[in-house]
Amino acid sequence: MGWKEAAEPVLTRMPTVRRPEGHVPFKRKLAWTAGILVLYFFLTNIDLLGAASGQDIYGQFRSVIAGSQGSLLQVGIGPIVTASIVMQLLGGANLLGLDTDDPRDQVLYQGLQKVLVIAMTALTALPMVFAGGILPAQQSLQLGGFAFSSTEIKLLMFAQIFVGGILILYMDEVVSKWGIGSGIGLFIIAGVSQRLVTGFVQPAAGGFFFDWYRIITGDIAVGSVFSSDGLNTILLGQGDLIALFTTLLIFGIVVYAESVRVEIPLSHARVKGARGRFPVKLIYASVLPMILVRALQANLQFIGQIIETQVGMPSVLGVYGSGGEPVSGFFYYTSPIYSPQDWMWWTAGVDQAWWMVMIRVSIDLAFMVIGGAIFAIFWVETTDMGPDATAQQIQNSGMQIPGFRQNVGVIEKVMERYIPQVTVIGGALVGLLAVWANMLGTIGGVDGTGLLLAVSITYKLYEEIAEEQMMEMHPMMRQMFGGGE
Template identity: 70%
Template structure:
């Protein structure tokens, strides 16, 4: 008996959101999407009951990308979902699961397995945060009042985080089946947009962090302190970094490049085998695999840094130097040497511009870290893009079958799935690798130059790309609402 037969009774009974039996009107899709988004914002503002004292964010700069809220019910965000996807991508890519995604039974097993993995990853992510290193400290006063001890309060905190992790899984499923786009994409856009808006308009207290617009108002009113002469080297550095001009330029450039790259495509002509004059085109976009595989790459980096912080919290300065050396600032531990330092992504211009004097590391150490980050993102982006295309049925073979089943063919070639697949192999694998590597490069460059609200480059890329795709999907939905005949053609 294989593993599928053994696990089937459990996997097929995992709770799930029922698919709509018929067409869901566009307004109802928007209603479901808006309702889930409101619930997400509500949960990211529900503080964990039982917390005492300051909390430490283990995910740090990855927080907006993982769409969670530090110290809230949404503490783990989409992290467990993404980590489970990485595991399934690797197992599926190595063909270790033996599942055929075209088979309805195997599809159900795959979805059930994914949910089980998300539950396991939620436990593995939440448990160290609560029970190790005092990252989410339990209230001693509450423990005394309840008479359950600190362990009891920690278990209550863990239970809240676990419930939040399961909730976000089913919220994603509701959006995917009843709403517009995907829940994961929606939550990322929501989290990053909050940071972008805060980076522009947040009016901090005296001496605190401020948004760009309040900062410029202070500069104009002469409340920004001493400003070096702008025509000097110090003045230019102040204008680009302290006045956030470089962040604005980078954000605008990334926006333009991503929108342009989304529109660049190779269009393969198609014609209907039986209906004369019925023609179409199959677009192979430059970013064929979309920007979503970047979540997997960054999540892998986040898990590595998560492991480093857990180790440091347990053994402190006794950690071997080859693994990592840490410094603590504002209650957060940051790697400054060792393996975890070189594997840490570049977050801002100050992380690599050693001539500014804001880092104690040698120039060769910084450039080695930049090289590792570039290699990790470019190579990882290409590899995960390939995995994404194969598991999402976007590869040459799956695409050829879809074209064949629709009754279309490529003019000048025989109507045969094998022939169509050979034509697709000329474009899809190459474009997938190039697009994945390009997105990885853009993500690192955006981090190096800095963005509005200190949003990570990957988060900015994802937000722009997801928003663009949402716009396309909404336009398509509206067209189908106006022309019901098109819905029948696309089996909607």
């Protein structure tokens, strides 16, 4: 008996959100999406019972992982992303033996991924609670008529984090089946947008507009604009002009890159005059594979913090400072650049030698560019966007490329001229942009990857909403594209 036969009774019985049997009206999809978004914000504001405020283990990764430190959604989408990485690697190496075109194997794949997410939620929450990532607010807790010891408080916190991880898993499934876009994308947009708005308008020190009000009124001393101190204050300090410029430029570059495409002409084999185009975008694999790259870095740093707090770490692997961040060793060199203060060695905030900083920058850049290209390839192959799957879809739709025989092999060869090259270039470009945004800084301290994701997902969400509205206005188009009645 193979593993599929042994695991099928469990995997096919995993709780799942029922798919809609027919067409879901646009307004209902919008209502489901808005409802899940409200629920997400509600859950991120529910503090963990018995927990004390502490350092966020995810740190700057929080804008990519979503969720909120110390809340019910402590782990955010981290377990979902980690499970996706594992499934993509196993599927890409063909170790699962599952054919995603087979309905039975599709159910097994989805069930296996769900089991993996549940396991990753537990594995992520355990060290957070029991390795000192989240500390109990007190050694004992009186709740109603029950008294909880320190260990029982930790178990209570673990249970809350675990429940939050399961909730976000099914919230994502609800949006994917009944709403617009995906839950993961929606939560990333929500988290990044919140930090951006806060970075612009918060009525306290640190808000862009408030800081400029203080500069104009003289509360913040700038001195001579042409002096090094004055320029530093305006560009990198409270003025944050470089952060503003970087944020706006990233928005513009991503929107422009989403519109750059190679359009392959198509014509219907039987219906004369019926023509179309297949667009191969510059960012063909989208920005979503960057979540997987950043998640790998987050998990690596997470492991380093666990080793440091539990067993102590050899200096060659890492020396940690008072703030809980590595200051030398392997884990320092593999930690991402978060802000200008992390690499500008001539400033007062950097204690490392210039050559250590440059090694760290080079490793981060190589990891993001090469990792972005590799995961983009994995993403394309596992989401049926590769040349073979695309050629089969075009063939099944009755379309063909003018001037070529109507043959799936011929179409695949044409697709192979564009898709693999564009996938690699787009993935590498996104990785480069993410590192560049982090090095120059952004408004609200949003991680560069998070900003890229938010802009790209918002752009795609806009396209999907426009398409949904068009389908709603013209039901015949929905039938042509297989949308049901």
